[in-house]
Amino acid sequence: MEKKTIHVCTPALDGNEEKYVMDAVSTGWISSSGSYVNRFEEAFSKYCETEHGIAVTNGTVAIHLALTALGIGKGDKVIIPSFTMIATAFAVCYTGAMPVFVDADKETWNIDVKKIEEKIDEHTKAIIPVHIFGNPCDMDEINALAKKYGIYVIEDAAEAHGAIYKGRKVGSLSDVAAFSFFANKNITTGEGGMCVTNNTQIAEQCRYYKNMCFPLVGPRNYMHDNIGFNYRMSNLHAALGLAQVERADDYRAKRIYNHDLYLKELSDVPGIVFQKDEKDSVNVNWMNTIVIDPKKFGANRDEVIQRLKDNGVETRLLFNSMSKQKALKDYGCDCSGEYPVTDWLADNGFYMPSGSDLSEEDIHYVCQLIKDLHIKKVG
Known part of the structure; x- marks a missing residue:
């Protein structure tokens, strides 16, 4: 099959x-x-x-x-x-x-x-x-x-x-x-x-x-x-x-609904960090993104991505810092200084499936793979 x-x-x-x-x-x-x-x-x-x-x-x-x-x-x-x-x-x-x-x-x-x-x-x-x-x-x-x-x-x-x-x-x-x-x-x-x-x-x-x-x-x-x-x-x-x-409002509602499902299934898993909504705002959750704290989760971001890939789930890495881009350094940008939050996101975060046509079954499947890896690693 x-x-x-x-x-x-x-x-x-x-x-x-x-x-x-x-x-x-x-x-x-x-x-x-x-x-x-x-x-x-x-x-x-x-x-x-x-x-x-x-x-x-x-x-x-x-x-x-x-x-x-x-x-x-x-x-x-x-x-x-x-x-x-x-x-x-x-x-x-x-x-x-x-x-x-x-x-x-x-x-x-x-x-x-x-x-x-x-x-x-x-x-x-x-x-x-x-x-x-x-x-x-x-x-x-x-x-x-x-x-x-x-x-x-x-x-x-x-x-x-x-x-x-x-x-x-x-x-x-x-x-x-x-x-x-x-x-x-x-x-x-x-x-x-x-x-x-x-x-x-x-x-x-x-x-x-x-x-x-x-x-x-x-x-x-x-x-x-x-x-x-x-x-x-x-x-x-x-x-x-x-x-x-x-259909814009329908697609917006579906993205928010999908995010709420991810949040419900994964927010209690140690070592998984979600983006916090800005105060008094409606986040339309274009991409469902999480950051992995390897010490608490038991595996690092790349291990999570590999487990999902092995089971047919696509993911994407997050943006690397503008301060680390060779093209921008060569252009003349001041790339000195520290950007610790950006580096933390780039090193530990990734997108999960997020399309407007994503099914509840698919979301549950993705979340279960992640939770099973956590259980396997920490017991």
């Missing part, structure tokens, strides 16, 4: 995806022109409780576009978490600016707000808080610092579709926010991203730069005043996205 495989994350495509994509194909509107792009932008920005949405090709370029729209470039510094997907840092590098790293909070795993101010100087132009694994950052504290020093805030909300901070959706809590719609995200277009904002001027700059700096109004005369980018989303991807937004 063939061994069952439980994937880390597969997309749930159980709405109008096929209908909308086939409509785009049958009408011939498959490029960045076509009604689905505008409809997706409007639907998703409304979902985020913002006025404007600018659809782009992926989440990384969404961050780059937001930075460009704010005029950030060479000679500027941008504060980011040390614990994040490297796309956050790369997007800053694309502008010529310099990423500056701040360690994670031991409880929430988000950027440690208590350590941000010490990294701000006269060259700092923005902070990019990342809502790690769908857990909203402490945006009141971050926005207060930004106001004090006159700098921008750009939410990296790539993992946090529908997350809520003190009654407000992430994406609406900053000057501009960037989302990803990669296949493993709570809402997906396969590949894709979006900037959302309540600032009309920022939105217009995003639209201008994402389309090769063609004029926003009037005919195309093929004269360009600035260096722009081809970051346009296709109508096919937007058709998928519109269908996904229609």
Whole structure:
């Protein structure tokens, strides 16, 4: 009998995806022109409780576009978490600016707000808080610092579709926010991203730069005043996205439900540490992530991963610290200093299966494998 495989994350495509994509194909509107792009932008920005949405090709370029729209470039510094997907840092590098790293909070795993101010100087132009694994950052504290020093805030909300901070959706809590719609995200277009904002001027700059700096109004005369980018989303991807937004609350609820099941089954197992939700927030649990304390659990992280792999369960390691990335050192980033929480997460944590279509049976199976290993090791 063939061994069952439980994937880390597969997309749930159980709405109008096929209908909308086939409509785009049958009408011939498959490029960045076509009604689905505008409809997706409007639907998703409304979902985020913002006025404007600018659809782009992926989440990384969404961050780059937001930075460009704010005029950030060479000679500027941008504060980011040390614990994040490297796309956050790369997007800053694309502008010529310099990423500056701040360690994670031991409880929430988000950027440690208590350590941000010490990294701000006269060259700092923005902070990019990342809502790690769908857990909203402490945006009141971050926005207060930004106001004090006159700098921008750009939410990296790539993992946090529908997350809520003190009654407000992430994406609406900053000057501009960037989302990803990669296949493993709570809402997906396969590949894709979006900037959302309540600032009309920022939105217009995003639209201008994402389309090769063609004029926003009037005919195309093929004269360009600035260096722009081809970051346009296709109508096919937007058709998928519109269908996904229609089911966004269902997918959010399923991810939260899955996390609650994991928590119920594993929270009492010695040596297993879960991410703590930010106060007064709704964490949408993009990925179900645990950290293993080998002394208490009886086995280290790699042993747990191997046991799961041997039994058909996929996992993924967590992000390595930005301070340890050769690419960023070579770029010129200050990679000195200590980032102990980031290192602890990177050395001991991993993703368990987390897709919106994950079954209760699958979750129970994964948890039982982990619990059985603990019992085998400690007796």
